[in-house]
Amino acid sequence: MAALNLASQSVLEGLNACLDHRGSVFVPELGRTFALQRGVTRIFACQNPLHEGGARKGLPKSFLNRFTQVFVEPLSQDDLEHIVLSTRLPAGGRCPPAADVRRMADFSRRLNAAVHGRREFGQRGGPWEFNLRDITRS
Structure with missing residues (x-):
């Protein structure tokens, strides 16, 4: 979709x-x-x-205006971890340990804060987004 x-x-x-x-x-x-x-x-x-x-x-x-609009808050770190840990992987795939998923979600959160919140780097060529898709690809 x-x-x-x-x-x-x-x-x-x-x-x-x-x-x-x-x-x-x-x-x-x-x-x-x-x-x-x-x-x-x-x-x-x-x-x-x-x-x-x-x-x-x-x-x-x-x-x-033809639609009922619903606004959704960004996913929290807990949300990201839960989704990644409960994702069904293709046959033979295995989910990383929970501690690794926690570190990946924390890294994504800190990266977002540095780029979007504090604007420390990544201002050219953006906008950039770091989200659940990036974590699941990792």
């Missing part, structure tokens, strides 16, 4: 057609129209903060 504010214009237009009075979307590659079932179909979308960069674009307020 990609963030809504990273979607191409054609995807946003198709989604808008689902959400407005038409309640359907035409897929030209298939030559078919797909209609939503009123009262049954639910659409969930996510959007990352614009300040995170990565080609994220601001979406029109009229489009965003």
Whole structure:
């Protein structure tokens, strides 16, 4: 799943057609129209903060108002550790010891504080983000 504010214009237009009075979307590659079932179909979308960069674009307020917006706090160090330790790995993979996961999450937290909080380094070429994905890749 990609963030809504990273979607191409054609995807946003198709989604808008689902959400407005038409309640359907035409897929030209298939030559078919797909209609939503009123009262049954639910659409969930996510959007990352614009300040995170990565080609994220601001979406029109009229489009965003079609959704109920829920803001989620960043994950705490405890959250990160719990998620990594409870992740199911592909066959043969094994999770690192809890002490190592704790050190990885702490390193990520300190790196974020140095770059975003105290702005000690990493100000060019950003914005940078250090998150759960980085920890799980480690």
